[in-house]
Amino acid sequence: MRNAFFTISSWNYLHYSRTLASSFARHHPDFSRILAIADTPRNDMQQGAFPEFDAHIFFDELDLPDRRSFSFRYDVMELNTAIKPTVFRRLFAEGFDRVIYLDPDIFAYRRFDEILRAFDEGATSILTPHSLAPNLHSESPNDLTFMRSGIYNLGFLALARTDETSALLEWWESRLQNECVTDRLSDGIFVDQKFMDLWPAYCPGTHILRDPAYNVAYWNLDTRTIKATNENYEVNGSPLAFFHFSGITPGDRGVLSKHQQRWKPTSTEALASLTAGYHDQLEGFGASSSSSVPYGFGTFSDGTKIPKLARILFREKLEPFEGDPFTLMPDHLDRPAGIKPNPGGVVTQLAHALWTTRRDLQSYFPLQEGKSQINYADWYIAGGATSAGIPPRFTQTVVKRIRQLGHGTADVSATEKSVIAPRIARRAYRTLMKAQPHIRWLYGMVPPAKRKQFLDAMFRHAWPANFDTTSKAALGPGLSLIGYPFSETGVGEAMRSLARSVDGANITYDVTNFDEQVLSSRRDRALTSRIVVRPSKMVNVFCVNADMLGSTIHGIGGGVLQNRYNIVRPFWELPSIHPQWLNSLQHMDEIWAPTAFVRDAFMAGTDRPVVHIPVAISVPPDIEASRERFKIPKNSTAFLFAFDFSSYPDRKNPDAVLQAYLRAFGHDRNRRVSLVIKTMGNSPHKRTILNSIRSLAQTDNRVVLIDEVLTRTETYCLTKSCDVFVSLHRSEGFGLGIAEAMAMGKAVVATDFSGSKDFVGTQTGFPIPYRLIGVEPDQYPYFIEGQKWADPDIDEAARVMAQLADNVEVVAAMGERARRYMAAVHSPEAVGKVIASRLQDIQGYRNSILDTY
Incomplete structure (x- = not known):
């Protein structure tokens, strides 16, 4: 029998491949070791340079139709997995009888006796499942993870050369020519891996290797206990065969895998020892030099990176x-x-x-x-x-x-006239006023007529006058609110809330509708009487988020900025703002931050003045509860969790709420509690999350799922019908649902992080501690490396929920304190006073400057 082992990697993964081959060679000296290189040839990395391998196969040597198109079709991960069956066929054609494939980020700790024995006993294919037992954990990896990505982990596959496996390799290879992709999970496709779910059905000679010593990785640590021994490591009492270090990053020893957040190298002593040893191996095989080698198929012919x-x-x-x-x-x-x-x-x-x-x-x-x-x-x-x-x-x-x-905005000339010149003029004057005394003395020597001519020219562009240069219409005192007044979204409601505050403070205002950017329902007509064709006040307030500011200015017309004081009121859920917003923000004179969290983010990211203007909350006083309407069990302490899938499930963190409920009440089905989960909107993960909730509801009739769009009145009625509002979010720009529940006198349990910290404290609610974790690229838009958000303490949330269950007095007392706080700080009247005071400062500043001439 001729045996071979192979792995596939691009040049930037060479240190992984060499580490793997070295570990495999120690235990399998009778196997040929082959490296398939999914990359372009390089003069500095040619065959024979790496003694850990007996042979190399370059991509251009593979029997693939139209290799040029094939290499363009896929990104680096997809290409590395797409050629797997082709390399198997190549090695069988060269006369090898048994071939084992291993991902390059695997390390072998002993000989694979169980695999060789399975071959000897007649197996033609050998697979390892991701997990050998059910995994009900609320956070990935769990059963749902494996259903999405595949039952079997294709970091390992062993095949014998038979007519049966050769035919299936041709089938698999034909599928991977066009469908080895990462972006079609909804179609049941995940690179090469999901197709392998069918393999045991198509191949009677398949052996499922259920030995826990194989393919140990972050995805099965729930059921595999690793212990260090004098000689090596054991898994559930058996010698460790190989560990799959998927997602490990050389140089970052604090992360076990970038693909998950549940396990760390420090979770156990054995795991810490295991990962430290692997890092040492990677560094010994040139991790620092190999990882920076560019991917040969990663750029167009002109050197531009291929998106x-x-x-x-x-x-x-x-x-x-x-x-x-x-x-x-x-x-x-x-x-x-x-x-x-x-x-x-x-x-x-x-x-x-x-x-x-x-x-x-x-x-x-x-x-x-x-x-x-x-x-x-x-x-x-x-x-x-x-x-x-x-x-x-x-x-x-x-x-x-x-x-x-x-x-x-590409037509800069208009922008310069309406925005850049005024800002330069204002800065020039402020600099002059802060200059040394002798500079101000020289300025004072300028004849009054010339001085007035200079100031007139400067302030004609630099500060709101009493006319609109684009329409020649008179500008009046007060505010022009610009945004989505009819939109039934959080941003639309925030605009209407601001209007109620302005109205309550008797400040004159008008509203300009620019909801061409919004496809949501536009049924809220509360501001209809205030709508004007064009802003007519001396102060503009753009009630849009920072990412939409530029397109809103363009849609309304850049001239609307001229001769006005311009403000934007953005919401944002992460500690840092995105650099791409800076150009649009430069058009603004100041930023109104709805929370201290948003204030800090924009103060750190821009030179614009930032002022904290709270969000007003007003709830109709005549809302009646109706548990019958929503099928909420009577005589139970009802916990409400509500979220919109369009607001990104990873941020809203529904798994944490489910897990806290299960830890608090899952063991005691007689406890008089209920968990009401209200959802709406869409997301690629919606079906999976709803299926998880429905599965729980089928076994626990205290769980109520409401997945529908409710009117504002119905939403208030639902909140009124429950006792405690729960939000174990990772981050909130504000937290409208939390704030409205508090305004209605409800107790709240909320993560002690981000926007909701403004109103959820120990005197007004039950803040839940957290640890900071990294935001992954696909979890939230406008990704920036290094962004952090909260991972709430689920055990503490469960403890608080258990404490509140059936404790009517505590719940009611905290709810009343919450209501009073919201009335004092977040009522339209209270926020209106803050706005009026700020407008007086703006007007006073203007007058003090104009008085100088």
Whole structure:
């Protein structure tokens, strides 16, 4: 029998591959060791340079149809997995009888006797499941994780050369030619791995290796106990065969895997020893040098990085493709998208591909008419493309096309006149007033007529006057609120709340509707009587988030900024703002932050003045409870958790609420409690999360799921019908549901982090401690490396919930304190006073400057 082992890697993973091969060779000297290189050849890394392997196979040597298109079709991870069956076929063709594949981030600790024995006993294929027992943990990895990514982990696969396996390799290879992708989980596809769920059904000779010593990894540590021995390591009492260090990062010894947050190297002493030893091995095999080697198939022929969207567009829309995609694709990506009217072709093929992948962009930019398309193109070049990993080369074409139309922020001349010049003038005057005494003395020597001429010229552009230069209409005192007055979204409600506060303080205001960016329901007509065609007040307040500020200014018209004091009131849920918003924020004179958390984020990220203006909460006083309407068990302490899937499930953290409920009450089904979960909206994870909730509800009739859109009155009624509002969020810009529950006199249990800290303290609610964890790229938009949010203490939340159950007096007393606090600090009247005071400061500042001449 001729035996072979192989692994696949690109050059940047060479240190992993060498570490693996070295460990495998110690225990299997009778196996040939082959490295398949999913990359382009390099002069500094040629065959024979790595003694851990007996042979190398380059990508260009593989028997694949149209290798150039194949390598463009997939990103680095997808390509490394897509060629797996092809390498198996290659090695069988070379005469090997038994072949074992291992991922490069695996380390072998002993000989694989159980695998060889299975071969000897007639197995033709050997697979290892991700887990050998049910995993009901609320956080990934769990049963649902394995259902999404595959039952068997394809970091290991062993095959014998038979007619049966050869035929199945051809089937698998044909699937992976076009469907080895990471972005089609909803279709039941996850690179090469999900197809292997079918393999045991198609291959009678399949052996499922259930030995817990194999393929030990972060995904099965719930049921596998690792212990260090004098000689090596044991898993559940058996010698460890191999550990799969999936997601480990050389140089960062504090993370077991970047793909999860439950396990750390310090979770056990044995795990700490195991990972430390592996890090030492990686460093010994050149981790510092190999990890920085660029991926050969990662750039176009001109050196521009290939965005993932380009690969998706290529394989889904453009194949079969004439010519070399590495050379010709950039021009295809710059072509106008096939939407109408698409003025000037401002929405390119690549820009449109981005739009199709983002539900938030589809909501803000419907792309149904030319104005919306120009707004989207404006957002795209102002930083949207950069945040999506699209190189600047693909925004330059859009900039040129917008300039040719005479629209958008790309036409800087108009912006300079209406925004940049006023700001320079104000700064110049402030600098003058802060200058040394002799400079001010020299200024005083300038003849009065000349001095007045200078000041007139400066302040004609630098401060609100009594006219609108774009319409020649008189500007009045007060506020112009600009945003989505009819939208039934959090941002729309925040605008209406601000209007109620302004109204309560007897401040004159008007409202400009710019909800072309919003696809949500627009049924709230409370501000209809205030709507004007164009802002007419001396102070503008843009009631939009920072990512939509630029497109709103463009949609309303940049001239609306001139001769006014401009304010934006954004919400944001992370400690740092995104750099792409800075250009738009420079148009503003100040920022009104709805919470101290948002204030700190924007103060750290921009030079604009930031003022904390709280959010007003007003709940109708005549709301009646109705447990019958929502099928909430009577005589129970009802805990309410409500969230919108469109607000990103990872942030709202429903798993934590379920886990806290189970820890508090799962063992005692006689406890008179109920958990009401109210959801709405959509998300790629919605079905999975709802199935988990429904599964719990089937076994525990105290759990009530409401997945529907309620009117505001119905929402208030639901909150009124419950006793305690629970929010174990990872972060909140404000926390509207929490605040409204408190205003209705409900006790709240909430993570002691971010926006809700303004009103949930030990005297007004039950704040839950937390630890900070990293935000993953796919968990929240506008990803920035290093962002952190909260991981609430589920045990403490469970303890608090158990304490509140049936304790009517405590719940009622805390609810009353919460109600009083919200009335004192967050009523429209209270917030109106804060706004009025700020407007007096703004007006006083203006007058003090104008009085100088």
